[in-house]
Amino acid sequence: MRSITTLELQYAHRFYNFKGEAQYLHGHTGVLTIEVEDSVEPGVNMVFPCNEIQKTAWEVLKNFDHALILREDDPLLPAVLKVYEEQGIRNGAPTNKMKGPAFKTELATAYPECRLVVTKETMTVEGMIKIVYDLLKDKLNIAKITFTSGVNAGSADFKPDKKIDRCPWCGIALNENGVCPKCGYKKK
Numbered sequence: 809m810r811s812i813t814t815l816e817l818q819y820a821h822r823f824y825n826f827k828g829e830a831q832y833l834h835g836h837t838g839v840l841t842i843e844v845e846d847s848v849e850p851g852v853n854m855v856f857p858c859n860e861i862q863k864t865a866w867e868v869l870k871n872f873d874h875a876l877i878l879r880e881d882d883p884l885l886p887a888v889l890k891v892y893e894e895q896g897i898r899n900g901a902p903t904n905k906m907k908g909p910a911f912k913t914e915l916a917t918a919y920p921e922c923r924l925v926v927t928k929e930t931m932t933v934e935g936m937i938k939i940v941y942d943l944l945k946d947k948l949n950i951a952k953i954t955f956t957s958g959v960n961a962g963s964a965d966f967k968p969d970k971k972i973d974r975c976p977w978c979g980i981a982l983n984e985n986g987v988c989p990k991c992g993y994k995k996k
């Protein structure tokens with residue numbers, strides 16, 4: 809069965825070198841849906857608590873929220889960084905608090921201190937699905953990701969193949985010692 813969670817991301821981007829209006833900087837509210845598949849954990853009668861899927865995803869994905877997303881070869885990138893630098897906000901500002909941990913994968917690098925994500929490929933809905941899967945595949949048994957942004961929408965199915973032991977009392981993943989990080993339940 810599946811547990812499904814949805815979260816919203818507000819971001820600015822552009823399709824560098826795209827022959828259409830999306831080559832201009834613009835913004836979206838993107839809606840991301842993550843479907844997690846597994847057996848139903850009998851203790852809680854759930855696959856996975858949806859708020860926990862959301863928390864796990866948000867920890868990483870909040871770096872995309874109220875962020876600027878640019879491709880690594882986009883000349884806007886050095887131009888924007890120059891302005892941030894001159895303004896003294898390149899390495900952070902007191903009001904910039906909602907930051908996730910910086911990450912770097914094959915497809916994207918997050919610079920939370922200046923609310924920027926640099927991508928290898930153009931950040932289309934398809935590109936975003938690849939990035940999100942890559943960031944979360946080791947944490948969640950993802951069966952499907954859907955991303956919609958304006959009139960664009962995309963989805964991809966994945967094969968959930970991890971064996972994740974879950975707490976029979978609160979449903980979340982047990983840590984490497986078989987202990988629930990939330991309630992302290994220990995697997996026998």
Ligand SMILES: [Zn+2]
Binds near residue numbers: 822830834
């Ligand atoms: Zn767009």
Ligand SMILES: [Zn+2]
Binds near residue numbers: 980
């Ligand atoms: Zn627990």
